[in-house]
Amino acid sequence: MSIFGSIVSSIFGTAKAATSAVTGGNTAVSPSNPKPMTEAEVEAMIQKIADTTGRKDYNWKQSIVDLMKLLNLDSSLSARKQLAQELGYTGALDGSAEMNVWLHKQVMIKLAESGGVVPDSLK
Numbered sequence: 001m002s003i004f005g006s007i008v009s010s011i012f013g014t015a016k017a018a019t020s021a022v023t024g025g026n027t028a029v030s031p032s033n034p035k036p037m038t039e040a041e042v043e044a045m046i047q048k049i050a051d052t053t054g055r056k057d058y059n060w061k062q063s064i065v066d067l068m069k070l071l072n073l074d075s076s077l078s079a080r081k082q083l084a085q086e087l088g089y090t091g092a093l094d095g096s097a098e099m100n101v102w103l104h105k106q107v108m109i110k111l112a113e114s115g116g117v118v119p120d121s122l123k
Contacts, residue, residue: 010071
């Protein structure tokens with residue numbers, strides 16, 4: 001499963017993640033051509049995860065690293081580089097603040113494009 005698919009799965013559950021991955025193998029559907037998922041309040045769902053896990057101090061609304069940690073995903077530079085490549089980042093894959101801000105914004109945009117309700121403040 002792609003890193004973005006893992007993010008979708010962590011937020012919406014495995015049934016929704018299936019819409020983000022091609023059946024069979026680990027080949028992900030292009031994030032630029034996402035399959036629709038049922039409408040869901042992304043912010044509320046992520047906040048519920050934060051509240052349930054007691055990780056309310058994570059800055060997931062602005063930090064891709066904190067978002068990935070909250071979702072129990074690998075937030076290493078290697079994982080973020082892979083996510084950047086999946087989402088079409090064209091800048092330097094060096095873990096810069098620019099790359100991380102772009103990643104967070106793109107993840108929120110792709111969640112919205114996939115049918116999630118994402119407030120403008122998170123895009």
